[in-house]
Amino acid sequence: MVSQEDLAVRTLGPCRIDSPLAARLGERQTTQHSVVEEDRILFDDTISMVGGRGLPIDQLPSLEPGGPRKQIYFDPAKTRVGIVTCGGLCPGLNDVIRGLVLELSRHYGVRRIVGFRNGYRGFIPRYGEDVLDLTPEVVMDIDDEGGTILGTSRGEQDAEEVVDALERLGINILFVIGGDGTIRGAMDVVRVIGERGLKVAVVGIPKTIDNDIPYIDQSFGFQTAMAEATKSIHAASVEARSAPGGIGLVKLMGRHSGFIACYSTLAKDDADYVLIPEVPFALDGERGFLEHLRRRVEDRGHAVVVVAEGAGQEHIQGEEPGRDASGNIRFGDIGRLLRRLVVDHFDAHGTETNVRYFDPSYAIRSVPANPFDSAYCLRLAHAAVHAAMAGRTEVIVARRRRRFVHMPMPLAVSRRNHVDPMGDLWLSVLEATGQPVRFE
Numbered sequence: 001m002v003s004q005e006d007l008a009v010r011t012l013g014p015c016r017i018d019s020p021l022a023a024r025l026g027e028r029q030t031t032q033h034s035v036v037e038e039d040r041i042l043f044d045d046t047i048s049m050v051g052g053r054g055l056p057i058d059q060l061p062s063l064e065p066g067g068p069r070k071q072i073y074f075d076p077a078k079t080r081v082g083i084v085t086c087g088g089l090c091p092g093l094n095d096v097i098r099g100l101v102l103e104l105s106r107h108y109g110v111r112r113i114v115g116f117r118n119g120y121r122g123f124i125p126r127y128g129e130d131v132l133d134l135t136p137e138v139v140m141d142i143d144d145e146g147g148t149i150l151g152t153s154r155g156e157q158d159a160e161e162v163v164d165a166l167e168r169l170g171i172n173i174l175f176v177i178g179g180d181g182t183i184r185g186a187m188d189v190v191r192v193i194g195e196r197g198l199k200v201a202v203v204g205i206p207k208t209i210d211n212d213i214p215y216i217d218q219s220f221g222f223q224t225a226m227a228e229a230t231k232s233i234h235a236a237s238v239e240a241r242s243a244p245g246g247i248g249l250v251k252l253m254g255r256h257s258g259f260i261a262c263y264s265t266l267a268k269d270d271a272d273y274v275l276i277p278e279v280p281f282a283l284d285g286e287r288g289f290l291e292h293l294r295r296r297v298e299d300r301g302h303a304v305v306v307v308a309e310g311a312g313q314e315h316i317q318g319e320e321p322g323r324d325a326s327g328n329i330r331f332g333d334i335g336r337l338l339r340r341l342v343v344d345h346f347d348a349h350g351t352e353t354n355v356r357y358f359d360p361s362y363a364i365r366s367v368p369a370n371p372f373d374s375a376y377c378l379r380l381a382h383a384a385v386h387a388a389m390a391g392r393t394e395v396i397v398a399r400r401r402r403r404f405v406h407m408p409m410p411l412a413v414s415r416r417n418h419v420d421p422m423g424d425l426w427l428s429v430l431e432a433t434g435q436p437v438r439f440e
């Protein structure tokens with residue numbers, strides 16, 4: 001259970017410098033649409049959860065609100081900023097970079113902003129990467145393209161060497177844009193910064209196409225990627241309906257969390273089955289997936305199956321899962337296995353089928369952000385700049401139940417966000433597809 005201590009935000013010191021944005025803050029109040037900096041946002045949001053704490057109101061777990069402060073820690077005229085993007089792509093990375101640079105330069109007057117290339121390796125001398133000077137002119141149109149102008153990478157780097165680079169360049173604030181791995185890497189960097197007694201703020205903007213970071217609303221880029229995935233699901237439906245015994249089989253990203261598969265299915269109600277890592281399924285037997293699918297195709301003439309890449313790993317025999325450079329598990333190909341098993345099962349029963357296999361994987365995360373995500377990226381970038389200029393560190397900025405908040409990095413990596421098999425989302429998927437609660 002998340003405690004008040006888990007939500008405590010680290011700061012580099014007192015804020016004594018008037019913010020250039022102070023005049024805009026005026027006499028704001030806490031309303032449905034804004035929170036004053038002295039207020040806090042409850043972590044729990046139901047009567048039973050709040051009541052169950054049995055705590056006085058001022059001890060209830062609560063989050064520090066995001067947003068501009070009247071006074072800031074850093075002197076903008078003397079502040080140097082670094083930005084780095086790490087891990088897998090997600091639509092909107094360039095929008096976040098652009099938002100950071102424009103807010104820093106235009107509204108705080110911070111002029112020295114550099115981008116580190118190709119993830120954390122951009123700090124490490126042996127990779128020989130130069131830094132990229134980031135100005136409004138450089139970033140103005142980068143949001144038209146997917147990917148990240150800085151490049152990204154996987155694979156752990158030595159936090160000591162990262163902080164060496166920060167010291168050599170006199171960086172006062174580092175923005176890290178990445179997922180759980182990046183945030184863990186940032187925590188190592190914060191540890192070394194503390195050991196060296198440096199006053200450097202490290203602020204994260206969480207990025208996860210899989211939506212596997214907990215306690216926050218969806219990551220930026222998730223809506224764009226999910227929308228892109230629906231195109232493949234619809235194409236699978238067209239193919240399935242156009243052939244005798246047509247089966248459209250779509251494999252989507254989602255290493256440990258099946259959110260992309262769930263939401264893209266709900267958006268385009270074409271799928272008859274969704275298989276996700278969080279819900280194991282039996283393949284064989286009268287009540288297994290294969291026989292259920294065969295009967296569905298016999299009844300309706302076609303079917304669409306959406307499978308997250310991390311689903312059904314219990315059926316991948318004899319293949320030791322590999323790991324990527326960051327230690328993330330690389331699963332066996334459940335899509336190709338299912339394709340083979342479906343054809344074999346139908347053949348064994350003399351049921352005609354034509355399987356059309358779709359694997360749009362990278363296509364859904366390498367596209368530019370849609371307008372919603374572009375606006376979301378900009379707002380997250382603004383929140384990140386406000387937090388960093390106010391001396392917050394070892395935090396990610398996130399949107400939680402419509403409010404922008406400062407979330408400590410340790411909490412953000414304390415667990416993984418999963419689809420709850422007993423939750424509303426999965427119930428909606430079962431209702432939309434009509435698939436049984438379990439295949440056993």
Ligand SMILES: Nc1ncnc2c1ncn2[C@@H]1O[C@H](COP(=O)(O)OP(=O)(O)O)[C@@H](O)[C@H]1O
Pocket residue numbers: 086087088119120153154155156157178179180181182183184185186188207326328
């Ligand atoms: N457990 C870890 N501890 C420290 N640094 C890590 C850890 N995992 C990943 N990193 C760093 O974060 C970067 C991105 O992590 P990765 O897992 O590839 O992507 P993501 O951040 O999107 O989850 C890696 O290149 C590595 O430098």
Ligand SMILES: O=P(O)(O)OC[C@H]1O[C@](O)(COP(=O)(O)O)[C@@H](O)[C@@H]1O
Pocket residue numbers: 086087088089154179180207208209210253254255309324328365
């Ligand atoms: O980009 P790679 O190294 O091929 O890894 C692909 C994996 O990256 C992901 O897109 C997630 O990336 P992150 O680990 O950066 O969150 C998974 O959905 C997918 O399995």
Ligand SMILES: [Mg+2]
Pocket residue numbers: 087179180181
């Ligand atoms: Mg990750």
